[in-house]
Amino acid sequence: EVKALPGVTRMELVVDKRRLEGHQDVLDYTEQARAPLHRMPGALDGQGRERWSVRHRFGAPAVYGYYFVVTIDGRRYVYGNNKDSIYWTREKGSMGVGMIDEMPAEKRRIRRYRQTIHAPDFTVPDWARDAVYYYVFPERFRNGDRANDPKPGRDRYQDHDIEFHTNWMDRPYKPGSGDGSDAVYNNDFYGGDLAGLIDKLDDIRALGANALYLTPLFKAASNHKYDTADYKRIDPAFGSNDDFKRLTVEAARRGIRVIPDTSLNHVGADSPYFNRFNNYPAGGAFDGGRVNLASPYASWFSFDTTQTDPDRQFKGWMDVKDLPELNKASKDFRRFAFEAPDSVTQFWLDHGAAGWRMDVAPYVPDDFWRGWRRAVKGHRPDALTIAETWFDASKFFLGDSFDGTMNYIFRNTVLDYAAGGRADRLYQNLELLREAYPAQALSASMNLLSTHDQPRALHHLGGEEGASPEAMALAKRRLLLAIWFQMTWPGAPTIYYGDEVGVTGGDDPYNRAPYPWPDLGGHPDEALKAQVAQLVAMRRQWPVLRRGSLEAPLLLDEHLIVLLRRDGAQAAVVALNNADEAKAVAVELPPALRGQRLQTAVTGEEVRVPADGRVTLNVPALSGQVWIRRD
Numbered sequence: 001e002v003k004a005l006p007g008v009t010r011m012e013l014v015v016d017k018r019r020l021e022g023h024q025d026v027l028d029y030t031e032q033a034r035a036p037l038h039r040m041p042g043a044l045d046g047q048g049r050e051r052w053s054v055r056h057r058f059g060a061p062a063v064y065g066y067y068f069v070v071t072i073d074g075r076r077y078v079y080g081n082n083k084d085s086i087y088w089t090r091e092k093g094s095m096g097v098g099m100i101d102e103m104p105a106e107k108r109r110i111r112r113y114r115q116t117i118h119a120p121d122f123t124v125p126d127w128a129r130d131a132v133y134y135y136v137f138p139e140r141f142r143n144g145d146r147a148n149d150p151k152p153g154r155d156r157y158q159d160h161d162i163e164f165h166t167n168w169m170d171r172p173y174k175p176g177s178g179d180g181s182d183a184v185y186n187n188d189f190y191g192g193d194l195a196g197l198i199d200k201l202d203d204i205r206a207l208g209a210n211a212l213y214l215t216p217l218f219k220a221a222s223n224h225k226y227d228t229a230d231y232k233r234i235d236p237a238f239g240s241n242d243d244f245k246r247l248t249v250e251a252a253r254r255g256i257r258v259i260p261d262t263s264l265n266h267v268g269a270d271s272p273y274f275n276r277f278n279n280y281p282a283g284g285a286f287d288g289g290r291v292n293l294a295s296p297y298a299s300w301f302s303f304d305t306t307q308t309d310p311d312r313q314f315k316g317w318m319d320v321k322d323l324p325e326l327n328k329a330s331k332d333f334r335r336f337a338f339e340a341p342d343s344v345t346q347f348w349l350d351h352g353a354a355g356w357r358m359d360v361a362p363y364v365p366d367d368f369w370r371g372w373r374r375a376v377k378g379h380r381p382d383a384l385t386i387a388e389t390w391f392d393a394s395k396f397f398l399g400d401s402f403d404g405t406m407n408y409i410f411r412n413t414v415l416d417y418a419a420g421g422r423a424d425r426l427y428q429n430l431e432l433l434r435e436a437y438p439a440q441a442l443s444a445s446m447n448l449l450s451t452h453d454q455p456r457a458l459h460h461l462g463g464e465e466g467a468s469p470e471a472m473a474l475a476k477r478r479l480l481l482a483i484w485f486q487m488t489w490p491g492a493p494t495i496y497y498g499d500e501v502g503v504t505g506g507d508d509p510y511n512r513a514p515y516p517w518p519d520l521g522g523h524p525d526e527a528l529k530a531q532v533a534q535l536v537a538m539r540r541q542w543p544v545l546r547r548g549s550l551e552a553p554l555l556l557d558e559h560l561i562v563l564l565r566r567d568g569a570q571a572a573v574v575a576l577n578n579a580d581e582a583k584a585v586a587v588e589l590p591p592a593l594r595g596q597r598l599q600t601a602v603t604g605e606e607v608r609v610p611a612d613g614r615v616t617l618n619v620p621a622l623s624g625q626v627w628i629r630r631d
Ligand code: ARE
Pocket: 182, 183, 186, 224, 226, 263, 320, 322, 323, 359, 360, 361, 388, 390, 452, 453, 508, 509
């Protein structure tokens, strides 16, 4: 459907196939097919709209991009997703979907619409569609065992001493220093552990979560533990391998699945595999800064021995020298990582993990992930595979690598709406994503608002540390609006520990503050938590909110978005409002709902839909509402 295009004489569809290898592959396409569109007769609707149509059969599972070439008065233009796209972020300005642009001289500069054609047998674990995650950075959640706490003078972060904060509420971080010296905070410890998580499983269940995503747990020198020193051992400061088993068993008793995280892209420089600092017995591939070809791990890394500076002899992930990059082509590493029956991947599934979140997925070659997925699914068909990606994750959703992703695109656009951005823009962004991703991948993705790599949602919404009580209260309302959206949209709502009680904090490491337990002097916002729990309960109560279809919006304007979702006979009308005043909106409900009784999901108030389907719905200021038809 094309808006206001007088004088169009010809329109063509161009479908390009995207090259897949590499992590910054956004604009890399090879041309595949062209087909002319036909103007549909009689479709001019008086608003200057006309319809053109074409059928195209995609050749094979792959990521495609498409756009249209429009001829107007003999000149050729591009009709595509040109102005912006879902790569859009707050900083980058405004959104435009379906823009006519001049034909650029360079084809690479055309923004295509995207289409992911997946293998016919691509399925995701059914349970993933019903998941609500609680997302924890374990070092900062709960200290359940003082005996395993890291100790200055004994435990080291690479070659310097660690700092241990005995008072859980201590905040050594100085917000706003932002001078890059923050890396040193990798050696700040608070003593959080698996025992603490097990102690608090009832709280996690009470919030309504049924999945627990944990950032890395394996032995490593830093507090974040992406610098793995032993892939088959829980860090001693977190507990033991048996504690992990116990966690998964105790979690399962409460209906909660546990998803761990690891990097198969890099290890710790301070590890037996690499041994950069000689903190381990000889046998690492880079003992004390010297290449050791006799090491059993020699094939795991690539070295450039023409360099004299030891730190230039190997490549760190993103040049971070604590994280030497692995050679993912090494057969020996692949056996260790996923092929052998006791590989890292299978070992932790056998210890009770329900799946994996894989670090820096785009940095690892695609064929590695193909083999990895076969190993996961061969071992445990209902194990979930989640890729860490920040941008378009389409290439992982062909059915041969990941089930879902950490949905940063969702985060960016929802937070922007909650901060006052336009509702129609929010919808357009998410609509592009929905067009691009297979439905099963979207529903198995983590729809998050905060992560351990980004400022917390509350900070982003004006509730930074030191904000006035008024600003903080407003930011919390905005946060709840974002959570309304999470709970009513396809994809798994994900709550980053502490967000539900008003924890704030900017960039890493300020986003990793300890949970404010009251018995340790903290002040969790219990009222906020109760409201979050209510919204989670709503999602868990009504399957239509998790599994229902998503239909064209009933209403979309600057502030409001009103959607219809259906699942068999169950239907939900979802309305969100980011204006600071309540809105009464007139919408026309489809025939199936006429003469029916709807009920608000949280408060249970009834609305009767008249025979003509026209109802006026009241949507509170900076909040949402859901009306359900049960069956
Ligand atoms: C540490 C310090 C930082 C410092 C950094 C560099 O804490 O303050 O800036 O070092 O010296 C882990 C730790 C981090 C640590 C890092 C390196 O958790 O605290 O940072 O190791 O030691 C990109 C990747 C994405 C990655 C993020 C961090 O695409 O995959 O960067 N996320 C994963 C994990 C991290 C983890 C690692 C990777 C490494 O979730 O926690 O870091 O294993 C833009 C780009 C994104 C980019 C993002 C952030 O938006 O589009 O692609 O993400 O910025 O840079």
